Amino acid sequence: MTAPKNAARTVWEALESGAALQPGAPAIGGERPLDYRSLLTTTRMLAAALQRAGIEPGDRVALLHRNAPLFLVWTFACAGVGAVLVPLNYRLSAAEIRDVLEDSRTRMLVAEDCFRELAESAGSGVDLQFVGLSANDPPFGLPLETDALHGFVAHASEEDDVAHLYYTSGTTGKPKGVPLTQRNVVQHALAAITELDLANDDLWGHVAPMFHLADAWATIAITLAGGCHVFLPDFDGRAALALFEESGVTVSNLVPTMLQRMLAAAPAAGFDGGSLRLVLSGGAPISPAAVAAVLDTFHCEYVQTYGLTETSPYLTLGILEPRHREESEERQLARRSRTGRPFETVELDVIDEGGRSVPRDDRTVGEIVARGSTITPGYWNRPAETKAAFRGGWFHTGDLATIDAEGWVNIVDRKKDMILTGGENVYSIEVENALYSHPAVLECAAYGAPSTEWGEEVRAAVVLRDGIERTEGLEAELREHCAERLARYKLPRAFVFMRELPKTGSGKIAKRLLR
Incomplete structure (x- = not known):
């Protein structure tokens, strides 16, 4: 190594x-x-x-x-x-x-x-x-x-x-x-090599689309480390598992939808993790139960990631320190499902509307701001948008989060996705986490819809797992499930059942299309 x-x-x-490093070593497999x-x-x-x-x-x-x-x-x-x-x-x-x-x-x-x-x-x-x-x-x-x-x-x-x-x-x-400048891209690659222990014996599975930074950063980092690349042109859960098994993939980034479909296909495929040592995922919240499924099925390390195109992409990684591994299993799973602590190149803060740092109490919500060598110098030919995003020497992400005493952040919503109903703030991730804890739910998205009575009302789009049919009884069960976990004003007023949620190219749910 x-x-x-x-x-x-x-x-x-x-x-x-x-x-x-090793001119004769494999760079591309397959x-x-x-x-x-x-x-x-x-x-x-x-x-x-x-x-x-x-x-x-x-x-x-x-x-x-x-x-x-x-x-x-x-x-x-x-x-x-x-x-x-x-x-x-x-x-x-x-x-x-x-x-x-x-x-x-x-x-x-x-x-x-x-x-x-x-x-x-x-x-x-x-x-x-x-x-x-x-x-x-x-x-x-x-x-x-x-x-x-x-x-x-x-x-x-x-x-x-x-x-x-x-x-x-x-x-x-x-x-x-x-x-993204040469500095942005290469500094991110060098930091990722250090943070994730990437080396020349690693084999990266390009499963998420390479046109997006969720995967593309590894093009540079794995090459710089002297590792090997294998590629899946079109995603399918079983095909991805086969690629991992046959090629000996050791590390990969999987957007949450891909992760869920691979977990569902793993038992029939007889896949128990193969050579995998690390799975990365981000772009959407993940429940502690889903993290447990990854650990139990793939028998490898799991790291939750958070970042943006503007940040090359990583801003945080949910990497457990040795002291965290002494915590209870329940606490470790909860921590693994959080957004994580700052990436090596990044200085990060959570601020209120006045630009002041919020208390590091893991309760007070503010906006994530960041600065560092991996952050874009600005938007292409858009000076007004650049000026709006870069204020006071910080890049303003538009993401709302809490931060704890150790510097771990936990995203609660995008500013634009927060639902204001009857004068109360509802963070969509709270609703989604409640729904994800129900075994029938494969994917979900909470969003605000216009309401003459409340200004906005909470709605939830839901994709059910294979083999589960929508019934009145199931809808009532989901309502009750949420009611046991959420305040009354946070409960979805309506469920919209879909075969698939609308996605952006990076695999993120496009909530503006749901609205």
Whole structure:
């Protein structure tokens, strides 16, 4: 088990550093494995091809592709020429993707063949180069020439240069461009290696979509650590378990929906954790019971995460200290389901409306603010939004939380998701936690709906577990279940049963669509 000895400053240096650890070690697993020497050579050839295609430092290159080795290679090839990678959410409509292409002023659009029609429609009328990836195209979309290696010199990026440009998932409205600098991305990778003990014997399973930072940060961190990557193009619970079992995945990030579906599929698949040592999850609350299911089924460590696109992404990790492991099992499960303590690069506080730190009593609610080397310098071409989010030297997250004496925070809601009913504040996570503790509930979301009597009333959208049918008796049971755990004014006035909750590209529940 070896960790990187030299501190890379840029994304390209992260690849070179990882490759220098053990050039012959596997970098990419699966049907077409690549060792680090081959990965570096292939990436250099693609970077040289980008230069021949006229891509210059600072140009935006958009990538519309599912999880695959190609995603990894394009990420580092862009870094090699100083281009800005713009990962695209393939679940968006052509019109939405066009908005991103125009806002970012993308110079090149690279699209997987299954998205060719979507890409051509989105790029119609936009001044850019189109690169297709199909059986009729070169393997990486551009002709690779071995001779080009002799004259290729990687662009010497500065730490303040933009490396990646992500577009927010839009839980609060139209997506905004979030530039992440070389410093943001690499400092996050180095901190994650330290925090999570990532090393060259780790194998990361790219199961969550790589166009989102919930997974994409590991592209840099695992490579910098000299570890190996395997990829699942389309998520399915059983397919993910098979990938973990067959490839020997040791660590992965799973959004809560994925985690639930893998847990449900594990008994039939006979999966008992395999080589897994660590599962990370975030983006939605998780109950202590769900954490217990992960520990009992996967027999590995579980860490709850919290972060945003603007923060590269991690702000907190729910990592237990040795003293926490001396607590009761119930207390440990409760702690594991909390948001966690600050990530290594982050200074974090919880403040009231006047900008003052709230008491660290684990009861007083305030807004999470943060600062540090992994936080974006601001929004892309949006000075007003940047000014609103960065005040007093802090980035204001818009997330409401409590904080305890140890510095552990616990999110209670987004500011925009808090429900004001009859003059009382109801935090949606309180309602959701009550519902998640019922065995029939797979997924749920509490939200406010207009009410002539109360201003807003609490409603809950619910997805039931497989094999459970909606009945009047079940609805009454859910009401009673909530009534045993919540104050009367917090109880859902109505339940909306759905087959699936609307999601953003990152897997977060899009509550604005429920409203």
